[in-house]
Amino acid sequence: MAEPARRTQGARAAFAAILTREMLRFWGQKGRLVAALVRPLVWLLVFAAGFRAALGLSITPPYKTYITYETYIVPGLLGMICLFNGMQSSLGLVYDREMGSMRLLLTSPQPRWWLLFGKLVAGALVSLVQCAAFLALAAVWGVRAPLAGYLLVLPALVLVSLMLGALGLLLSSVIRQLENFAGVMNFVIFPMFFLSSALYPLWKMAEASPVLARACALNPFTQGVELIRFALYAQLNPAALGWTLLAGAVFLGLALWGYDPARGQTAGKGPGG
Amino acid sequence: MSLQVEGLGYRYGARVALEKVGFVVEPGSFCALLGPNGAGKSTLFGLLTRLFTAPSGHIGVAGFDMARTPRAALARLGVVFQQPTLDLDLTLRRNLLYFAGLQGLSGPDARTRVDAALDRIGLADRAAEQVRALSGGQRRRLEIARALLHAPSVLLLDEPTVGLDAASRRAITAHVHDLAAQGLTVLWATHLTDEVADADRLVLLHRGRVLADTTAAAFRGKRSLTDAFLTATQADG
Numbered sequence: 001m002a003e004p005a006r007r008t009q010g011a012r013a014a015f016a017a018i019l020t021r022e023m024l025r026f027w028g029q030k031g032r033l034v035a036a037l038v039r040p041l042v043w044l045l046v047f048a049a050g051f052r053a054a055l056g057l058s059i060t061p062p063y064k065t066y067i068t069y070e071t072y073i074v075p076g077l078l079g080m081i082c083l084f085n086g087m088q089s090s091l092g093l094v095y096d097r098e099m100g101s102m103r104l105l106l107t108s109p110q111p112r113w114w115l116l117f118g119k120l121v122a123g124a125l126v127s128l129v130q131c132a133a134f135l136a137l138a139a140v141w142g143v144r145a146p147l148a149g150y151l152l153v154l155p156a157l158v159l160v161s162l163m164l165g166a167l168g169l170l171l172s173s174v175i176r177q178l179e180n181f182a183g184v185m186n187f188v189i190f191p192m193f194f195l196s197s198a199l200y201p202l203w204k205m206a207e208a209s210p211v212l213a214r215a216c217a218l219n220p221f222t223q224g225v226e227l228i229r230f231a232l233y234a235q236l237n238p239a240a241l242g243w244t245l246l247a248g249a250v251f252l253g254l255a256l257w258g259y260d261p262a263r264g265q266t267a268g269k270g271p272g273g
Numbered sequence: 274m275s276l277q278v279e280g281l282g283y284r285y286g287a288r289v290a291l292e293k294v295g296f297v298v299e300p301g302s303f304c305a306l307l308g309p310n311g312a313g314k315s316t317l318f319g320l321l322t323r324l325f326t327a328p329s330g331h332i333g334v335a336g337f338d339m340a341r342t343p344r345a346a347l348a349r350l351g352v353v354f355q356q357p358t359l360d361l362d363l364t365l366r367r368n369l370l371y372f373a374g375l376q377g378l379s380g381p382d383a384r385t386r387v388d389a390a391l392d393r394i395g396l397a398d399r400a401a402e403q404v405r406a407l408s409g410g411q412r413r414r415l416e417i418a419r420a421l422l423h424a425p426s427v428l429l430l431d432e433p434t435v436g437l438d439a440a441s442r443r444a445i446t447a448h449v450h451d452l453a454a455q456g457l458t459v460l461w462a463t464h465l466t467d468e469v470a471d472a473d474r475l476v477l478l479h480r481g482r483v484l485a486d487t488t489a490a491a492f493r494g495k496r497s498l499t500d501a502f503l504t505a506t507q508a509d510g
Contacts, residue, residue: 010377017374021360021367028362100356107322108375109348115375261326 014110015118022122026129032088036130037137039084040077044138048073060201062233070143074135075229076198078153079221081134082127082161087189089123090168094175106259113256116169120252123168124161131157148234156231159241160224163248167220170251173258196222197229220247275300275458276321276427281330283316283481290316291481294330298427298460298474303453305469305489306462308478309506314462315355317478318431321460322352335426348376351420353430359412359419361405365396368404369419376423390418410441417449427458434468442468466498479506 026032052069063071096102105115135150145153171188193199195212196219206213216222223243230237257263276298283291291313298304308314320327323343332339337346359368366387373383391397394414396407404412413433420428430449434442446468453459461468469475471490476483484505485492493501 006377009379013374013377013379013383016379017371020374021363021371024363024367025360098356100354100358101360103322103324103352103354103356104358104372105375106324107347107350107352109344110375110377111344261323263325 018118019122026126062230062235076225078131079225081130082164085127086164086168090172093172120165123165124158127161145232149232153231156227166251169255192221195219198225277333279331296476296486301456303459304474306476312478313481349426351425351428353416353420353433355431359404366400372419394418430461479509
């Protein structure tokens with residue numbers, strides 16, 4: 001076989017191996033799917049029910065009519081699934097690094113960026129499965145979207161998952177030990193989630209604090225949530241798409257730089273023996 | 274030559290981890306990289322496996338330059354890391370198929386190699402079990418079989434007997450010596466002198482420098498290897 005064809009086949013084999021491993025691991029951890037669904041379901045069934053009366057929502061795109069609070073937060077909760085999954089994947093990477101399986105990945109003769117991209121795509125697929133299950137349960141609860149929305153939201157979810165996965169990859173490249181990770185979760189997940197349009201529209205936040213509303217608007221997670229929200233109602237939000245792509249590209253670029261072998265020792269805690 | 278290291282240097286900030294490290298391991302020989310904790314063995318392994326790159330020096334694997342043609346060099350390298358790399362929740366076969374994929378192998382070729390590897394280490398009948406069910410020694414043998422799946426020219430092992438009982442240690446050491454006798458080039462990093470045989474090549478690493486590069490028999494002379502090792506490293510400060 002010619003060298004370029006052999007290389008392409010090798011790269012494909014590595015990509016498939018990474019995807020298969022991650023899906024098998026996900027399938028083997030039944031509790032992970034349940035945990036991933038319980039979190040947004042609690043928000044949908046309990047939190048949203050309590051807030052329905054307190055929060056009045058006006059008609060803003062993509063909605064064409066008055067909506068319930070449950071309907072409003074479903075895209076945000078889809079974003080939450082992608083966010084937690086992206087961070088959990090990077091937690092997995094830090095764990096892999098301490099265990100040695102990260103070394104195994106990084107010493108493969110395939111291009112490093114390709115291997116890391118495979119990890120990202122695998123994480124996005126896991127997010128997609130979790131989001132699909134959540135959308136099905138939300139539909140049972142009575143929160144439904146147009147049929148076209150269910151199809152168009154899939155690529156939006158993949159993009160948002162890749163963007164957040166790239167952020168997780170970036171964090172995993174700078175975090176040396178698992179113990180540091182809990183702090184980063186608090187400093188990344190909570191600010192990203194609460195400083196976003198996931199739980200309240202930005203105009204509502206602006207009434208309370210223009211500064212916070214500005215911070216929400218600059219948050220890439222807000223852009224991701226809005227991309228999902230519009231896609232779920234079969235509409236495109238070009239600004240949200242642009243910002244999501246840009247944020248994803250920046251995170252991925254920085255993550256690949258973080259994993260560059262010339263940058264120094266990224267795969268261990270420091271010199272041993 | 275199978276493994277060539279020349280003038281390798283590496284620093285962590287101001288601290289020198291490796292300084293002008295150089296040695297050659299000929300095809301089919303077992304070379305012990307002996308050094309106490311902190312000698313620079315792990316740094317050297319990080320560079321040999323391109324986990325990170327050295328600002329100075331040269332690494333060649335089976336004639337391929339690690340800096341200029343890293344993919345070709347890595348493809349000829351099998352590595353057994355000090356840390357376990359097996360996924361305990363996946364089966365033996367799945368673990369090996371994953372690694373085969375990372376090496377670019379797929380389809381019937383990968384499956385044939387995996388079956389043959391499991392057969393060679395006597396674990397074919399346990400292929401569908403989770404790795405978690407294996408003993409420490411069996412996991413190490415599986416790690417070695419994994420590292421050989423793509424038929425590399427050079428096998429690197431970084432303190433592969435850590436955490437094993439005496440019988441497993443002896444069995445693994447003998448197994449890898451057998452592999453070298455069959456033509457594989459082996460670099461075995463350790464701080465345990467009883468893992469080194471008289472006929473083995475010996476590279477003694479201390480404080481990031483090569484203190485000795487000879488055979489174990491020539492290095493120890495009439496002393497035990499442990500005495501010779503302690504004398505050499507203590508004399509170096």
